[in-house]
Amino acid sequence: MLRMILALALMTSLAACSTRLNPFNWFGNDREERVRVSETVTENPRDRRFLVSEVVAFAIDPTAQGVILRAIGRPQTQGHWEADLVEVAREDGALVYEFRVFPPPSPAPAGTPQSREVITGLELSNFALRGIRTITVVGAENRRTISRR
Structure with a gap:
């Protein structure tokens, strides 16, 4: 019984602490950088979506198999559709996505x-x-x- 209590206490302290052993702490909060990005050509030339004007929020939620990336973007007008995160670079431990959307038809x-x-x-x-x-x-x-902590 004492071993079970000690194991439970160790597990809850690990979950509560901010160590690199805790998978819920692998990624921290997002930080914003204001830039002016020129449109880049995606790998698929038929993809005629545009960059969203502003990335409002970005979060990473851990799952048992990995993570879920969630992003909220704000275009200039209403009616934009088919939003996707398009991978544009994966190098030196950095993964970069562009937030792309189709403009409204009218x-x-x-x-x-x-x-x-x-x-x-x-x-x-x-x-x-x-x-x-x-x-x-x-x-x-x-x-x-x-960034990963």
Whole structure:
């Protein structure tokens, strides 16, 4: 009984501490950097989506098999659709995604900032994360980065 209590106490202290052994602490909070990004050509020339104007939020949620990346972007107007995080670079422990969306088929009003928000996400396995220290999501006016602790 004493061993079970000690094991339980050790597990809860590990979950509560901020060590690198705790998988929930592998990635920290995001930080924003304001930049002006020129449009880049994606690997697929038929992909005619544009960079979202601003990446509002970026979060990483751990799962048993890896992580889920969630990003919220804000285009200039309402009606943008089919949002995706498109991988553009994977080198030196850094993974970079562009937040791309299709523009509305016809001119649309600007509306409120919240009404323009577009949400997208993707899942990365632990195998795909091997060696990755930072993940960045790029928009036209800013980029958000989350680093491994």
